[in-house]
Amino acid sequence: MNPDILKDEIQDYIFDFSGDSSKLAFRGSPFSEVTVQELLIQIEGRKKVEKKLPTWYETRGILYSKKLNLEQSSSEETAKYKASLVKGERLADLTGGFGVDSFYFAKSFKKVEYYEQDATLAKTVCHNFSILQNENIECFEGNSLEMIEEKYYDCIYVDPARRHDLKGKVFMLSDCEPNIIEHLGFVLDRCKTLIIKTSPMLDISAGLKQLGYVKEIHLVAVENDLKELIWLLEPGYDGEIHIQTIDFTKHGLEKWNVSWNNSEEPSYSQPLSYLYEPNVAIMKSGKFGALSKYFSVNKLHLNSHLFTSEKLVQFPGRRFEIISVMPYSKESMRTLKKTKVNITTRNFPETVANLRKKWKIKEGGNAYLFFSTNINGEKIILQCCKV
Numbered sequence: 001m002n003p004d005i006l007k008d009e010i011q012d013y014i015f016d017f018s019g020d021s022s023k024l025a026f027r028g029s030p031f032s033e034v035t036v037q038e039l040l041i042q043i044e045g046r047k048k049v050e051k052k053l054p055t056w057y058e059t060r061g062i063l064y065s066k067k068l069n070l071e072q073s074s075s076e077e078t079a080k081y082k083a084s085l086v087k088g089e090r091l092a093d094l095t096g097g098f099g100v101d102s103f104y105f106a107k108s109f110k111k112v113e114y115y116e117q118d119a120t121l122a123k124t125v126c127h128n129f130s131i132l133q134n135e136n137i138e139c140f141e142g143n144s145l146e147m148i149e150e151k152y153y154d155c156i157y158v159d160p161a162r163r164h165d166l167k168g169k170v171f172m173l174s175d176c177e178p179n180i181i182e183h184l185g186f187v188l189d190r191c192k193t194l195i196i197k198t199s200p201m202l203d204i205s206a207g208l209k210q211l212g213y214v215k216e217i218h219l220v221a222v223e224n225d226l227k228e229l230i231w232l233l234e235p236g237y238d239g240e241i242h243i244q245t246i247d248f249t250k251h252g253l254e255k256w257n258v259s260w261n262n263s264e265e266p267s268y269s270q271p272l273s274y275l276y277e278p279n280v281a282i283m284k285s286g287k288f289g290a291l292s293k294y295f296s297v298n299k300l301h302l303n304s305h306l307f308t309s310e311k312l313v314q315f316p317g318r319r320f321e322i323i324s325v326m327p328y329s330k331e332s333m334r335t336l337k338k339t340k341v342n343i344t345t346r347n348f349p350e351t352v353a354n355l356r357k358k359w360k361i362k363e364g365g366n367a368y369l370f371f372s373t374n375i376n377g378e379k380i381i382l383q384c385c386k387v
Helices: 008-016 021-027 036-048 067-072 076-083 100-105 119-131 184-188 204-211 280-285 288-295 330-334 352-359
Strands: 088-093 109-116 137-141 153-158 191-198 214-222 225-233 242-249 252-259 274-278 307-309 317-327 342-345 367-373 379-386
Touching: 008 036, 021 036, 036 067, 076 100, 076 214, 076 225, 076 242, 088 100, 100 109, 100 119, 100 153, 109 119, 109 153, 119 137, 184 191, 204 214, 204 225, 214 280, 225 280, 242 280, 252 280, 252 288, 274 280, 274 288, 288 307, 342 352
Parallel strands: 088 109, 088 153, 109 137, 153 191, 214 242, 342 367
Antiparallel strands: 191 225, 214 225, 242 252, 274 307, 274 317, 317 379, 367 379
16 A cells, blocks of 8 residues: 555545546556555545445545455445344454444444455555544454364354356355355354355355354345345354345335245236236345235236235335236237336246337336236236326
8 A cells, every 4th residue: 555645635635536437547657656546446435435335435544446346245235234133242243354244343343353365455444444433353364264263252254255266156155265064064163153244146045055043134235236135153052043035225124034944835817907926035045935925916827926906005026007008919008109118027938128129118107017817827918006
């Protein structure tokens, strides 16, 4: 780390920069003490965290690292959520990264130990903790599994990173570093609670088979974009597994919880007055029968994952009033040709892109079309407006 980056005039330049960073790269650094590459890492890093990490973005003296660490970092929203799940005396973050999770865990624990193998990143993050006035976080550089061998914690947190050579393959925990499956017994022997953050690509059933001792799984989304799966494990636990679905929306928090062992079947019907599309966290859970019963809504078809009711109900996802239901036919589609409308397909043989191209339908407007399949296996079009 070049300490000159922290000089007032250089920090002013980074904070005030609003131009084209590619032009800056061509012009070169206006400061003799720092290179243009060093400036660009800070300017582009700060720009990247504006929405994801507003506390970091708004704080002078924060240092940024290479892009990969920022992309893999938790957002402040999701980090706060994880920190709300546990509390105690001592926590170890075995995969420290950019330090966002450690920062928020430090508000729930008296002491947090941050571990990071990348020495440069660890020094950067330790500096940021001091700027952010985190006095109860201790930073360690090196292999966390080796360094905690003689220690014990109320909670251990780990966010295994997927190896780069596995791009495109099915996501498996055993393909990540550290390999938490290989070291699971070792880690569980050193804590009361283990929290594992995984990619939303991980299949829940596969994760349960690989892990064991799972008490809770939290499926966390932001604006209907599934961000992470949070697994809470307790040594020796063999009880009911609780699923918590979370979606942070502009209008508030959508939460719904269900037992993983719940195997209720949904009720079915033809489309009624209202249509419901579950948020992505609920879609990931796959607990459509429990959802149907809890909210008193009917499913359109086994594989459609759309729900309907006669009366409007609160629901974790999008809600629509059904204006009309039409069979999917050339005659029906001719009435929609060259219109401007939002399209969604669920359990339907054609893609949104195909439908738009084939019938020259523009995207946008206040009308919504759902192309799906009803209980009788018939292809249908639901014309809706948002509630």
